[in-house]
Amino acid sequence: MKPKKAALTGLLALLAALAAGHLVAAFTGLSASPYLAVGNAAIDLTPAWLKDFAVTTFGTYDKAVLLAGMAVVLAAVAVAAGLVSRNSPTPGSVVVVALGVVGIAAVLTRPDVGQLSVLAPLASLAAGLYAFRYLHRAAQRDEAGRENSSRRDFLVTAGLAAAAGVAGQFLGDRTDVEGSRRAIGALTPATRAPEIPLGADFVKDGTPSFITSGEDFYRIDTALSVPRLRAEEWALRVHGMVGRPTVLTFEEIRGRDLVEETITLTCVSNEVGGPYVSTANFVGIRIGDVLREAGVRAGADQLFSTSDDGFTAGSPLDHVLERGLIAIGMNGEPLPAEHGFPARLVVPGLYGYVSATKWVTDLNVTTFAEDQGYWIPRGWATRAPIKTMSRIDRPKRLGKVQGRTVVAGTAWAQPRGVAEVEVRVDGGPWQQAELGADVSDSTWRMWRLELDLRPGGHTVECRATDKGGQTQDQARLEPVPDGATGWHSVSFTVE
Template sequence: GAGVAGIGGQLLAGSRDAASSREAVGRLVPVRTAPVIPADADFAKLGTPTFVTPNADFYRVDTALSVPQVRTEDWSLRLHGMVDREIRYRYGDIRNRPLVERTITMTCVSNEVGGTYVSTANFLGVDLADLLEEAGVRPGAEQLYSSSVDGWTSGSPVAAAMDRGRGAMLAIGMNGEPLPIEHGFPARLVIPGLYGYVSATKWVTDLEVTTWRARQAYWLKRGWGREAPIKTESRIDTPKGFETVPSGKVRAAGTAWAQHTGIAKVEVRIDGGPWQEAVLSHEVNLETWRMWWIEFDAKPGGHQVVCRATDRSGYTQTEMRAGTVPDGATGWHSIAFTAR
């Protein structure tokens, strides 16, 4: 089991050593599996992504110039700070606990309107709330300040990390296998509903429970926001911008997301006409994206398609365009195409 923390360092291995260590982990079997994804959860045949993103296609955005190579036998996670009991977990302590599996859509704050820095996976791991409760979080704690083996830091709200309805995880698996090395092997944080820079530390080795005033994480020092809930967004996946398609019946399809709130509807506007409600895919859970499609007549010539999403709180995406800094882009995605 996990014992009281002692002195220990994190050792970087060669890529071959890390790959061998990952292979030795074997099959990860959760005690609670994620629900089976129904066939109507995506419209991939119409041009949307598949509902679950293959590991090789999952977006990657980080500051690592070279991917950290860490063996499980060298890895540990120190949990300390404003807690009753400082704990150091070894990989075996986590691997041998009852594992849970959750389907979660992650989004990067640097995702522009219509961008592709959004992906979905079945993550396997342990509840972050369990680890924090074992340590005993003290009153007044606000921030979970996490550090990667390469020194990168992130600050997450303690309330979000401990919210069991949100399902924050220390993940060691992804889509039925150990985490890929480039996605954080041996372990990473996954806190649904928050942009990755405050929720998704890869190669995580240190968790300090603290206050916002006491610690300032990497991206906060560079002007990004402290609170980073993922914004309600939608995009058009097909037709592609400036594509030429046959005239007549045309189907537009795309993706929308409003993690921790859920997508209620997507509307589409063709050539400046009235908003039309699109067909939505099956809703898997509130922490995942939904796909949409709509069919319309396109006469020969140029056309424009615009989309907007409304989440389950009743909020509809704003038309106002804003860049990604400090807390995520806003605006309606639009594309132009030609019918012939």
């Protein structure tokens, strides 16, 4: 067989395998699609340092980069399988079976799929093996002069695979999440968050707006595909070390006295000066009320939450009893799908990996000795209180400023609150910045400072002090294991 046809045989067999698995997964659960299951398994096996590198380097595109990298690797393997099978289909068939076994293993180890989900990788294996051997025979018959139909066979296989893949994606997305969100209508809290006062931000000077829109709110999670849940079918199980286990439906939560709170969430992967911090008005019910009704037993010290996609987080029980929310709304509307619809946890003062479980379906009252959340065995700290931090939003790094210089930025220290931000230029004395209006101790605080600087290059640094008197650490430490530290600095030029 000619090399070109051999390589194409491998690629089309791969396409047929992935498409067949994706189509079957549309009926058994899209997470069982072999391509997504292997990707999720790769995320689960990623060490902390590599995960941190991916987030730092690619930001919210880390999952797209993973999927693209997988596509390149699989394509290379498929081409190689075809090339080593120019004389016999056996070597390529072995490669197809090996990839199929990997897909089966990935699905069987996923916590968010049922037993029937194994049908998806089995279909993928069968389709890939059949397509490879069928196209191999067709190509060999053509080259032996017995037929001249391999071109047609290749085109038909490609068309059928593409159609199956598109159908799988369409059917997999058939859950009408947006229809469910629209049916909820307005969420009217019994207790509203205070109005954001004028002067809470300095947008004209370069800070973000105080309230972050759903589109701009940072998203860091382990889900390759956003779970598609309808509020009408969702339920939250509360169990473990409680006297009265219970199950709450969406309507039961909505029927309670809802509270609205303005809360800043922060990702532990945020580098010094990084963007992974956002603020919104969340609407929901207090976790403490639910747990006290369930009757927490003596000795419990952890709330272990589980997402629909299998992610888990362990939160200090005393902290969530005091401050945590089961949120169903964000900025005046039901949660967006990518931010946890129908419900998520929001706990001010803790980094998200131990507190902010999206698409939450299970709350287990337990102990830290008994259960570990997703990121703990991967090298992250068990308890993760948010550190006092600040960043410079303007001037931008290596930017140019004309005329009088305004340095502006953001500081946070949930749930202690920000008391002071200081700025210094070129290693000189610290100067106290003007603070924006203080909204609450669970939110960020904006700041600004006008400077009269000579033309030329300059470097500014900032540091915050919280209301407990703790000043932001100077030592520069990476996010692992419990959040980055260090003073943010920016170099720029005054013209």
